[in-house]
Amino acid sequence: MDQPLPSVAHGAQAQHLAGTDTAPSTTAPQRPDGAAIVPAKALPALDRLLRLPACSALLEAHGATLVTQEARALLAGLRSQAVAGTLAAQHITDAALADALALRVHARLAPRMQAVLNLTGTVLHTNLGRAVLPQAALAQIQALMAQPNNLEYDLASGARGDRDSLVEGLLCELTGAEAATVVNNNAAAVLLTLAALAHGREAIVSRGELVEIGGAFRLPDVMASAGARLVEVGTTNRTHPRDYENAIGEHTALLMKVHTSNYAVQGFTASVSEAQLAPIAHVHGLPVVTDLGSGALVDMAALGLPPEPTPQQMLAAGCDLVTFSGDKLLGGPQAGLIVGRKALIERIKKHPMKRALRLSKLPLAALEATLRLYLRPEHLTRELPTLRLLTRPLADIEATAQALLPALQQALGSRWQVEQVALQGQIGSGSLPIERLPSAGLAIAPVHTKTSGRQLEALATALRRLPTPVIGRIAQDRLLLDLRCLEDPADLTRQLHALPMEAP
Incomplete structure (x- = not known):
């Protein structure tokens, strides 16, 4: 432990170092705001x-x-303030020092990844x-991660097993595929497929399908x-069957289709469907690989949602391989x-x-459990949060908005006006980019609009600083809270007291 810092204590300083909370004499130097300031020698030693x-x-x-590290950092910061002549006496009382140290320790231990309320509409x-x-x-x-499990152990034979076997049967049953494998995300699925089937050879793709996904990937x-x-x-807007036929040569490894799920080309367009492309490829002994991205496993149109192609449909159309994500419309963990x-x-x-790309035990356990839900399709919109939220009745969302409005208005005070509004949300993650989901929510606008931009940003920041951060979106000089994804209004109302009175 560090040795005590050398110090000379007189008068009120001596009383403080003796363990009291007595403030320095009123004749001590003061900051511009009137608070008394103290020199660095008044700080306690680390061990004290x-x-x-x-x-x-x-x-x-x-x-x-941990506590000693944070105590050193706390004293170093206070010493810098003292040298600059800005350290107020009330900041070095025993109670203030203990509180400051506790805050630092708890901040260090607080998780960076937090649960949030998604009120963005996406x-x-x-x-x-x-x-x-x-x-x-x-x-x-929870059941499997706290103890050993049969990740790669065949319980029937007592020999080493294949982790893919935990979900392969389910995937084949649900999609109609002959076989299946999984990796850590869909980009990895595409990468591995191309590396295994087309390394050193050619892959033919329409120019209109050379997509870029998040992060400039x-x-x-x-x-x-x-x-x-x-x-x-x-071309970017039009591709025909003959374009693929003319491009096939001795170095061709496969023909590839990419579902343009994160954008839409409209107007004078043409594309080649998987059903059209498969015969062209198979005549030449080539496989067709389709990257669906979002990977819905059910007919979205049957749920009253915009249609989205499924792996089942692509395999039935003649595709030889289909890649898709686990954490989009499928509603499970990140996986390819x-x-x-x-x-x-x-x-x-x-x-x-x-x-290198295989799925670890934690997401694999979550994926298996999610896939099992699809064996009972009648219960999906109740048990699978993604489909439950996407199919949530508009009247239910409107009722949530109506119930929340008075509490939010009271918490924000007279400087703000809160009103219930109709909104348009979206599925997100590149799924059906131009389709919108009718929704409802609350619009918050400052009563005094002279500095509305700064006020809205300050309010959005205050909401993000709540114990469970609230994430909305600013549009048309209002902060919008889309309530489609807020199933329990209490998740918001129980923490409104933490907003500053007359919130910024």
Whole structure:
């Protein structure tokens, strides 16, 4: 433990160092705001600070290493203030020091990843974690992660097993595929497929399907990383069957379709469907690979939602392999799923890159539990949060808005006007980019609009600083809270007291 800092104490300083909370004499220098300031020599030594009763409790709860580190940092910061002549006497009382140290320790231990209330209107928000896991997946994780499990152990034979076997049967049953494998996300699924089937050879793709996904991650870059040579056919807005036929040569490895789920080209357009492309590829002994991205496993139109292609439909149309995500419309954890012909899946499984991209035990457990929900399709909109939120009745959302409005208005005060409004949300994560979901929510606007932009930003910041951060969106000089994803109004109302009175 550090030695006490050398100090000379006189008068009120001596009283403070003796353990009292007596403030320095009123004749001491003062800051412009009238608060008394103290010199650096008035600060306690590290060991004395740690002997304070409240600090001793911190040591008992969290151990000496963390608490001592934060105590040193606290004293260093106060010493800098003292040297600058800005350290107020009330900041070095025993109570103030103990409180400040406790705040620092708790801040260090607080998780960076937090649960938030997604009131943006985007259900599958990439920046907010995409799909919310169903209770079945959470229970499976809790049951399996706290003890050893049969991740790669065949309980029937007592020999080493294959982790893919935990979900392969379910995926084949749900999609109609001959075989399946899984990796850690859909970009990895595309990368591994291309590396296993087209390394050193050509992959033919329409120019209109050379997508870029979040983080400037582009399909041509994925192909290059996999060692495949991209052959572009057609134009940005129009591609025809003959474009693929004319591009096939001795170095062609596969024909690829990419579902343009995160944008739409409209107007004078033409594209080649999987059903049209499969015969062209198969005549030449080539596979068709389709990247669906969002990967819905049910007919969205039957649920009253905009239609989205499914892996089942793509395989029925003649595709040999389909890749899709686990944490989008499927409603599970982050994962990349590859389903299709057994011979091709076996080649993919044997590629050295498969081990580097394999799915770990935690998301694999969640994925299995999520897939099992699809065996009872009649219960999906109740048990799978993604589909439950997407199909939530508008009247239910409007009722939530009506119930919340008075409480929010009271919490914000007279400087703000809160009103119930009709809104248009979206599915998100690249799914159906131009389709909108009728929704409802609350619009918050400042009564005095001279500095409305700064006021709205300040309010959005205050909401993000709540114990469970509230994430809305600013549009048309209002802060909008879309309530589609708020199933329990109490999740918001129980923390409104933490907003500052007459919130900024």
